[in-house]
Amino acid sequence: MEAFNNLMYGFGIALEPINIAYVFAGVFAGTIIGMLPGLGPISALALMIPITFSMEPSSGLILMAGVYYGAIFGGSTSSILLNAPGVAGTVATSFDGYPMAKKGLAGKALAIAAYSSFVGGTVSVIFLMLVAPLLSKVAVSFGPPEYFALMVLGLTAVVSLSDKSLVKGLIAAVIGVMISIVGIDLQTGTERFTFGSAHLLDGIDFLVVALGIFALAEVFYMLLRGGGGKEAPRNAIGSLKLSRPEMREIAGPVGRSSVLGFFTGVLPGAGATIGSFLGYSMEKRIAKDGDTFGQGNIKGVAAPEAANNAACTGSFVPLLTLGVPGSGTTAVLLGALLVMGINPGPMMIEQRPDVFWGVVASMYIGNIFLLVLNLPLIPLIAKILDLPRPLLLSMILIFCMIGVYGLSFSVFDLLLLLGFGLIGLGMRLFGFPAAPLILALILGDLMEESMRRALQISGGDWGIFLEKPISLALLAVALFSLSAPVIKKRLKREVIDT
Amino acid sequence: MTRLNTNQWLAVVLLAFSVLYLGFAWQVPAFPLPRPVDSDLFPKVLGFILAFLSVLLFFEKPAIQEASDEPEDATQQGPFWLSPWGRVVITSLAIAAYALLLVPLGFVLASTLLSVGLTLYYGYRRHSINLAASLSVVLGLYLLMTKVMDVYLPTGVLPF
Amino acid sequence: MPSLSIKRLSVLALPFAAFSAIAGQVQAQEWTPDGSVEFIAPANPGGGWDTLVRTMSRVIQQEELADENYAAINVPGGGGAVAWAQIARDEGNPQKLFATSPPMILVPLAGASRYDHTDFTPVARLITDYSIVLVDADSDYQTLEDLLNAMEEDPGLSVGGGSAPGSMDHISIAGLASAAGLDAAAVNYIPFSGGGDAMTNLMGGHIEAVITGAGESVGQLGEGSQLRALGVSSEERLGGELAEIPTYKEQGVDYTFDIWRGVMGTPDMPEEAVSYYENLFAEMLETDGWQEARDQLGWLDAYQDSEAFGAFLDDQQALFSNVLSELGLLGE
Known part of the structure; x- marks a missing residue:
């Protein structure tokens, strides 16, 4: 009941005309920023700090939060249509979203993404409202050993993501980890594999690799296949409507991934990207038709989209209840809150209920806006696929390059993008799956970092990973998920044998 | 000696790469303060895993390549720069040229040139539409980034 | 990369430069950006x-x-x-x-x-800004001295910070340890990806102490806080919410860090x-x-x-x- 009263109070704030305008402006700007590869929410929010400076804190946060979840919402569009993830959190969406678009189901894929995002966003706001103060305990209970175990669990998904050849999938994953550790090693300050180049000191940006291996490689592949119009059926958008069985089919994945995504988001440092991968690989393992993931399975679009939006909302838990940013984006938000004179922390909900409940209520409104805004736009945006093939190809190239340049303003990164495009083309031609590489790239350095941090704390005692209950449990799940398919196979064989 | 199959020569390349990688891994300097696990351990382990996996790959039977994956039939006709591989090579060169010319020429000019040029090269002949589409996308992005988002982009030879 | 645009600007500015050179002789030597x-x-x-x-x-x-x-x-x-x-x-x-x-x-x-x-x-x-030393609110360490003594007894005591070894936070705590007569190199400094990350780990009890920027920690301190500040690296006490935190110097360690x-x-x-x-x-x-x-x-x-x-x-x-x-x- 108390939550209800608080929520009503929050709606009182969020429904003020000026705040409705801010929610709308925020989610609208966010959608656009999300669609453009490279223009991520981080830089957008950093640039908005001066604008929000003079605003009422609740309005300022309502606006900025809108940009953040709006960007995650909008990021799926370019993942699905162009295989060019707009923000890091939507890379997993392209695994099945892009194949769907190629089959002429772009409209359906975008609609599923919109519905799933909406559900993921809304479910997680409910969680945020009901359990945020309790969850701050969960967030701090994850120390270095627990993160290490979580990363190991995440990496076991490589097995399910490598469809044809396990060896090739593992090779891709190892290379992904190799890319992730380039740069200054945070644990020692030592340079690794930088070859003396200052451009590599901060490592290789995730989006440079993702845009190269997915979008640019796809362009090269199309060029190699003759570039003719044989793959692009006319009226390529298809219907937006979902049939009842399809609705029923994605209901489970969306529900599970919303919850999973939210809890991933609550953990500082995990966030939307990891959440969407975990959601995707979980559904791939659970699904009876798991082997059709990657070929345009609707569940493969629904799961990561629900998860990444839920994780985005989840990341507000550590930010608002602990005053601790869990990601680069929430770090900028924290900075903005400080500028507005708000100190997020354990006392904030009591001291500034207007900010906390106002933002929570605005998220309900924002998610509805996003759905209403995006659904009618789908046929319009998907028209991009009707462009003549030559024009479409050069537009994708331009978008990738502007995106990468906008990330770092570095010519060097443009050349890296080209390099990864060629690597991606090679991987495609020789049957190496790209998803394990991307997954390992995200998790690899986090895994190494948390492992070494844990050992530094324990003074080199490896037992620390087994003494902590959460870490032990996660490692056990990881072991089980690796061995389960083998056991299943053996059991089956025994049944046949007898 | 029989001819190596695809997996086998890929394995050889990867093995060579992992040896090279291990060579660099051994050059990662040790940290002066005691660390239970220093910066060099992970790279070394990764190098060995990759070497081991490439041995496994050597003995894996290659999957039957889908016929459509081989763009052979198209390679015979026309000059190299119009062949499928020629397209990939020229596009790569264009991207590299773009990267190097972006700052001297400025964002708007370089991007428009790349977009119009590649579209033309890929065989689109309606020049006015090409120019209009390229210019509007490039200018739109430029204005969005510089005016709305306040991001600095190189202006180059044009005054904006 | 922006050097070229400046070159371009200076080409455009040449006539103006000539003009202002003349004007400069008349007026006082007042320079303004062009x-x-x-x-x-x-x-x-x-x-x-x-x-x-x-x-x-x-x-x-x-x-x-x-x-x-x-x-x-x-x-x-x-x-x-x-x-x-x-x-x-x-x-x-x-x-x-x-x-x-x-x-x-x-x-x-x-x-x-x-x-x-x-x-x-x-x-x-x-x-x-200044460095600040934090411990968990339930911790036994009440003063900087308590913590430094514990560090002397147990060199494995983990102190988290928000940057790589050899950078700001590490230098700050190593300098403090050294000024207090400990072996600077023996401090078990655990680098995290930022001050916020380090403070979360402190709240979760994964590490014993944290060194970070005082400005960054303001939001974490005050009433109902899960953290306790043991000292700041300033010459004199800071104002506002941090006024109650003693300096290192007050606690007998002659060391400041800006x-x-x-x-x-x-x-x-x-x-x-x-x-x-x-x-x-x-x-x-x-x-x-x-x-x-x-x-x-x-x-x-x-x-x-x-x-x-x-x-x-x-x-x-x-x-x-x-x-x-x-x-x-x-x-x-």
């Missing part, structure tokens, strides 16, 4: 340098302190090294400034940048330009707009003009290289 000033944050949007640059350019514009636009430009990479290499090439350019702080000294000392502070022109030091931030310019920036910016920034510090922003960000004014800032930087370099060599981390 067109917009490039103000570089050598990092991505959102960090300390970026916040400083954007706050300054906003205040200068809002308070109408200058007719010219101070364009915030992000040049991230290598903890600043990428931007420094770029700026070092732009010798004598009077319209290019950048934000600076202890990494300007530390990164070159670690051998990760070819350029150090002596390659650039100091313009002004503006603000400062996390200063300032502005530097291109190598050999003309003197008249330096003095123009000095005056501009000094004026800026007096405005209401600045003071409001400063208080909200938890910064403290610590203005020094070009000359004093230059001398200060030399002192800092000597101090840091002492600590680094004690740690055995001095780059070649």
Whole structure:
């Protein structure tokens, strides 16, 4: 009941005309920023700090939060249509979203993404409202050993993501980890594999690799296949409507991934990207038709989209209840809150209920806006696929390059993008799956970092990973998920044998 | 000696790469303060895993390549720069040229040139539409980034 | 990369330059920038340098302190090294400034940048923050002394910080340990990806203590806090919410540590330009707009003009290289 009263109070704030305008402006700007590869929410929010400076804190946060979840919402569009993830959190969406678009189901894929995002966003706001103060305990209970175990669990998904050849999938994953550790090693300050180049000191940006291996490689592949119009059926958008069985089919994945995504988001440092991968690989393992993931399975679009939006909302838990940013984006938000004179922390909900409940209520409104805004736009945006093939190809190239340049303003990164495009083309031609590489790239350095941090704390005692209950449990799940398919196979064989 | 199959020569390349990688891994300097696990351990382990996996790959039977994956039939006709591989090579060169010319020429000019040029090269002949589409996308992005988002982009030879 | 646009600007500006040379003989030697000033944050949007640059350019514009636009430009990479290499090439350019702080000294000392502070022109030091030592609110350590004693007994005691070994937070705690008579190299410093990350781990009981910026920790302290502050590295007690925290000095450890931030310019920036910016920034510090922003960000004014800032930087370099060599981390 108390939550209800608080929520009503929050709606009182969020429904003020000026705040409705801010929610709308925020989610609208966010959608656009999300669609453009490279223009991520981080830089957008950093640039908005001066604008929000003079605003009422609740309005300022309502606006900025809108940009953040709006960007995650909008990021799926370019993942699905162009295989060019707009923000890091939507890379997993392209695994099945892009194949769907190629089959002429772009409209359906975008609609599923919109519905799933909406559900993921809304479910997680409910969680945020009901359990945020309790969850701050969960967030701090994850120390270095627990993160290490979580990363190991995440990496076991490589097995399910490598469809044809396990060896090739593992090779891709190892290379992904190799890319992730380039740069200054945070644990020692030592340079690794930088070859003396200052451009590599901060490592290789995730989006440079993702845009190269997915979008640019796809362009090269199309060029190699003759570039003719044989793959692009006319009226390529298809219907937006979902049939009842399809609705029923994605209901489970969306529900599970919303919850999973939210809890991933609550953990500082995990966030939307990891959440969407975990959601995707979980559904791939659970699904009876798991082997059709990657070929345009609707569940493969629904799961990561629900998860990444839920994780985005989840990341507000550590930010608002602990005053601790869990990601680069929430770090900028924290900075903005400080500028507005708000100190997020354990006392904030009591001291500034207007900010906390106002933002929570605005998220309900924002998610509805996003759905209403995006659904009618789908046929319009998907028209991009009707462009003549030559024009479409050069537009994708331009978008990738502007995106990468906008990330770092570095010519060097443009050349890296080209390099990864060629690597991606090679991987495609020789049957190496790209998803394990991307997954390992995200998790690899986090895994190494948390492992070494844990050992530094324990003074080199490896037992620390087994003494902590959460870490032990996660490692056990990881072991089980690796061995389960083998056991299943053996059991089956025994049944046949007898 | 029989001819190596695809997996086998890929394995050889990867093995060579992992040896090279291990060579660099051994050059990662040790940290002066005691660390239970220093910066060099992970790279070394990764190098060995990759070497081991490439041995496994050597003995894996290659999957039957889908016929459509081989763009052979198209390679015979026309000059190299119009062949499928020629397209990939020229596009790569264009991207590299773009990267190097972006700052001297400025964002708007370089991007428009790349977009119009590649579209033309890929065989689109309606020049006015090409120019209009390229210019509007490039200018739109430029204005969005510089005016709305306040991001600095190189202006180059044009005054904006 | 922006050097070319400046070249272009100067071509356009040639006739004006000729004109102003004549005008200059008539008027007093008053230099003003010609067109917009490039103000570089050598990092991505959102960090300390970026916040400083954007706050300054906003205040200068809002308070109408200058007719010219101070364009915030992000040049991230290598903890600043990428931007420094770029700026070092732009010798004598009077319209290019950048934000600076202890990494300007530390990164070159670690051998990760070819350029150090002596390659650039100091313009002004503006603000400062201090280090703060935190423990869990339920911890047994009530004073700095308790913690230092425990560190002496158990060198494995984990102290988290927000940056890599050999950078700011590590130097700060190692210097403190050394001043208290401990072995600086024996401090079990655990690097996290940021002060916030370190503080979360402290709340979760994964580490014993944290060293981070006082400004960064303000939100975590106060009533109902899960953390306890044991000391700050300032000369005298800080104001506001941090007023109750004793300094190291009060607790018998003669050691201070500044996390200063300032502005530097291109190598050999003309003197008249330096003095123009000095005056501009000094004026800026007096405005209401600045003071409001400063208080909200938890910064403290610590203005020094070009000359004093230059001398200060030399002192800092000597101090840091002492600590680094004690740690055995001095780059070649």
